[in-house]
Amino acid sequence: MTLDDLFTPQARALTPPMYGPPTQPEGVPLISLAYGLADPALFPHEELIDATAQILATDLNAALNYGPNAPALLALVAQRLRHEGVDAREDQTMLAYGSSQILGLLPQVLLTPGDSVIIEAPTFLGAVTRFRMAGARIIGVPVDAHGMDVDALEVRLKELRRAGVRPKFIYTIPTFHNPAGVTLTLERRHRLVALAAEYGVLIVEDDAYVDLRFRGAPLPPLAALDRAGWVLRVGTFSKILAPGLRMGWAHGPKALIDRLLMFKVEGSSGPFLTHLVARFAADGRLDAHIAALSAHYAAKCDLIVAALRRALPDATFEVPDGGFFIWLRLPEGITASALTPVALRHGVEFLAGTRCFADGSGDDYIRLAFSEEPAARIEQAMCRLGTAIDELRPA
Amino acid sequence: MTLDDLFTPQARALTPPMYGPPTQPEGVPLISLAYGLADPALFPHEELIDATAQILATDLNAALNYGPNAPALLALVAQRLRHEGVDAREDQTMLAYGSSQILGLLPQVLLTPGDSVIIEAPTFLGAVTRFRMAGARIIGVPVDAHGMDVDALEVRLKELRRAGVRPKFIYTIPTFHNPAGVTLTLERRHRLVALAAEYGVLIVEDDAYVDLRFRGAPLPPLAALDRAGWVLRVGTFSKILAPGLRMGWAHGPKALIDRLLMFKVEGSSGPFLTHLVARFAADGRLDAHIAALSAHYAAKCDLIVAALRRALPDATFEVPDGGFFIWLRLPEGITASALTPVALRHGVEFLAGTRCFADGSGDDYIRLAFSEEPAARIEQAMCRLGTAIDELRPA
Numbered sequence: 001m002t003l004d005d006l007f008t009p010q011a012r013a014l015t016p017p018m019y020g021p022p023t024q025p026e027g028v029p030l031i032s033l034a035y036g037l038a039d040p041a042l043f044p045h046e047e048l049i050d051a052t053a054q055i056l057a058t059d060l061n062a063a064l065n066y067g068p069n070a071p072a073l074l075a076l077v078a079q080r081l082r083h084e085g086v087d088a089r090e091d092q093t094m095l096a097y098g099s100s101q102i103l104g105l106l107p108q109v110l111l112t113p114g115d116s117v118i119i120e121a122p123t124f125l126g127a128v129t130r131f132r133m134a135g136a137r138i139i140g141v142p143v144d145a146h147g148m149d150v151d152a153l154e155v156r157l158k159e160l161r162r163a164g165v166r167p168k169f170i171y172t173i174p175t176f177h178n179p180a181g182v183t184l185t186l187e188r189r190h191r192l193v194a195l196a197a198e199y200g201v202l203i204v205e206d207d208a209y210v211d212l213r214f215r216g217a218p219l220p221p222l223a224a225l226d227r228a229g230w231v232l233r234v235g236t237f238s239k240i241l242a243p244g245l246r247m248g249w250a251h252g253p254k255a256l257i258d259r260l261l262m263f264k265v266e267g268s269s270g271p272f273l274t275h276l277v278a279r280f281a282a283d284g285r286l287d288a289h290i291a292a293l294s295a296h297y298a299a300k301c302d303l304i305v306a307a308l309r310r311a312l313p314d315a316t317f318e319v320p321d322g323g324f325f326i327w328l329r330l331p332e333g334i335t336a337s338a339l340t341p342v343a344l345r346h347g348v349e350f351l352a353g354t355r356c357f358a359d360g361s362g363d364d365y366i367r368l369a370f371s372e373e374p375a376a377r378i379e380q381a382m383c384r385l386g387t388a389i390d391e392l393r394p395a
Numbered sequence: 396m397t398l399d400d401l402f403t404p405q406a407r408a409l410t411p412p413m414y415g416p417p418t419q420p421e422g423v424p425l426i427s428l429a430y431g432l433a434d435p436a437l438f439p440h441e442e443l444i445d446a447t448a449q450i451l452a453t454d455l456n457a458a459l460n461y462g463p464n465a466p467a468l469l470a471l472v473a474q475r476l477r478h479e480g481v482d483a484r485e486d487q488t489m490l491a492y493g494s495s496q497i498l499g500l501l502p503q504v505l506l507t508p509g510d511s512v513i514i515e516a517p518t519f520l521g522a523v524t525r526f527r528m529a530g531a532r533i534i535g536v537p538v539d540a541h542g543m544d545v546d547a548l549e550v551r552l553k554e555l556r557r558a559g560v561r562p563k564f565i566y567t568i569p570t571f572h573n574p575a576g577v578t579l580t581l582e583r584r585h586r587l588v589a590l591a592a593e594y595g596v597l598i599v600e601d602d603a604y605v606d607l608r609f610r611g612a613p614l615p616p617l618a619a620l621d622r623a624g625w626v627l628r629v630g631t632f633s634k635i636l637a638p639g640l641r642m643g644w645a646h647g648p649k650a651l652i653d654r655l656l657m658f659k660v661e662g663s664s665g666p667f668l669t670h671l672v673a674r675f676a677a678d679g680r681l682d683a684h685i686a687a688l689s690a691h692y693a694a695k696c697d698l699i700v701a702a703l704r705r706a707l708p709d710a711t712f713e714v715p716d717g718g719f720f721i722w723l724r725l726p727e728g729i730t731a732s733a734l735t736p737v738a739l740r741h742g743v744e745f746l747a748g749t750r751c752f753a754d755g756s757g758d759d760y761i762r763l764a765f766s767e768e769p770a771a772r773i774e775q776a777m778c779r780l781g782t783a784i785d786e787l788r789p790a
Contacts, residue, residue: 011504037460065438097661109403168401
């Protein structure tokens with residue numbers, strides 16, 4: 001008799017992930033543009049200490065004893081959604097420990113092995129891994145300069161319907177896409193929402209970056225265009241406050257929100273944390289902070305774009321209107337897999353495009369996150385990248 | 396086509412819980428001893444503000460950016476376990492958003508519908524509800540003044556084995572039991588651990604109250620007596636720091652911890668929170684705080700015991716050596732269900748014994764939590780309880 005006999009079949013089949021040592025070679029200290037980290041220079045640490053002091057002065061028991069989420073935070077999320085045109089209700093809104101928790105709970109509510117899920121190609125694979133672990137069949141739809149290719153989506157939906165398959169959901173990052181940096185046009189947004197209703201498929205709208213807009217007017221979220229209840233909108237305070245606080249949210253059909261909450265076994269998302277975030281955000285402080293962040297990241301985006309054009313005059317990429325990423329098509333004949341070790345040797349790290357496609361394609365792309373590193377290091381990183389690429393060019 | 400068609404069969408079957416308005420009648424303001432809340436008078440709010448300021452001064456990026464749990468907190472938990480005699484390893488230790496998250500994840504790793512789980516009668520039903528939602532068959536073993544009746548446990552294990560049933564786990568609260576207040580003797584601890592190994596059953600040792608000892612020497616946890624790897628020990632910072640922070644932990648066999656972590660879909664338990672708790676606990680501050688808490692709750696326990704003896708000279712209960720609860724056997728002929736409305740009318744609330752037994756028995760018991768309310772109100776609550784009970788006594 002062993003302990004392992006006691007595991008459910010699913011739990012027994014799981015293999016704990018292997019974590020190897022980091023790949024950093026000896027020599028040049030690395031500048032990493034691989035991860036979508038926030039810029040610590042803009043963490044509002046004084047304001048967070050203030051907010052902590054304030055909630056412990058005024059809401060001590062509500063913040064530190066057993067209890068529900070801070071009602072003010074749920075109200076704030078719903079109010080921000082209404083400001084974006086979503087007909088938001090607090091009883092259709094939930095808080096979670098990061099949007100990744102919501103994306104991780106989604107399979108428990110929606111997926112049985114063999115179910116189909118439509119994703120973008122490329123996409124944020126962190127979410128897709130969870131769908132795949134639940135046994136989902138993953139179907140990719142291409143992304144171009146205007147976001148998801150909704151014509152291609154319609155073709156896939158038709159094919160699937162002909163085969164008797166109703167996909168469970170479409171996972172999309174419509175605004176300042178990760179990794180592609182692009183934004184779904186208004187026309188495509190309308191079509192996407194119409195297709196979801198026509199085919200009876202849920203849209204999971206992951207709008208992690210939407211508030212970090214560098215230029216232009218905001219577009220309505222899919223959730224604002226949907227009148228038939230086919231959109232779950234997922235958001236986070238990670239990019240607009242601090243990822244380390246782990247505070248995300250979702251808004252959508254009540255039956256879905258209720259079930260996500262039932263699978264969120266620990267109950268609330270923390271009286272202390274939810275009070276802290278609500279207090280930080282109060283009195284316009286969050287909006288002011290978002291404005292400062294957007295200006296800051298916009299300047300870093302301009303800087304990486306200029307540095308990239310200097311270092312790689314033949315580089316092909318869309319300049320994003322917001323977010324954290326440049327999605328770079330490598331010069332003809334150069335692959336991410338060939339470039340990676342050379343770039344590491346020169347002291348620069350990026351995310352290989354293959355890490356953004358469920359089918360492992362994308363070796364002609366790399367993702368550059370300009371969010372975390374300070375300006376001078378970003379410029380240096382682009383020089384190093386240019387040198388590494390030149391080293392690989394045919395003589 | 397409706398959204399509900401997309402849910403998994405399990406998710407479709409779920410019925411969202413109904414939350415009614417609180418039962419408080421008009422009239423007398425209520426003193427509630429119903430919930431095991433912490434005493435807000437002892438929340439270390441200055442220290443928490445200090446700790447927040449310190450981590451944001453010294454660990455800003457680690458606490459606020461994406462990243463893992465604070466290594467110092469995992470080290471602290473393991474070190475505290477070793478101090479209790481557990482052969483603790485950090486790679487067999489996990490952090491979670493409260494011990495309730497671990498108890499909620501447990502069914503995902505261990506339970507398929509129809510599996511058997513052994514619990515104590517009475518017990519903390521908050522945990523058992525999760526086991527039952529997973530389709531477990533719940534088997535109760537009585538608790539007496541010395542903790543779980545291990546003879547009765549052995550009888551049940553034998554019966555089950557004869558019927559070809561191997562239960563998945565035994566859920567026990569060995570120290571300062573919730574609700575019974577009692578503590579499992581050393582001899583019974585040895586027997587419980589031996590029975591688990593003999594029958595190949597996991598022990599889930601929920602030791603939420605263990606640090607709040609009023610008198611006597613600590614007993615070794617089951618995890619310290621187990622040499623064969625059949626104990627998952629679950630603990631929390633809720634009672635020794637603040638429930639609202641939501642920080643719990645577990646230690647046990649690596650295969651089990653690894654799987655619990657894989658089902659914890661959101662990843663870490665928050666860089667900010669784990670750094671905050673670790674910093675608060677550092678430099679002996681947690682131990683000093685626990686000493687202050689134990690003295691404080693010991694005084695409140697003495698106070699409720701004295702008040703109860705004055706108000707109800709024929710009351711029957713064990714005086715606990717620690718924890719939050721008095722488990723009161725009601726005078727002959729008086730039931731919790733009859734007493735509840737009368738007590739509410741007199742302005743006192745408690746937890747009916749029926750809320751502590753999986754089979755709904757226990758109507759001759761009530762649980763009195765002396766943890767939250769201030770001393771004067773506890774005394775007043777006992778007067779009110781005495782009056783309410785007297786009202787129900789046969790003339």
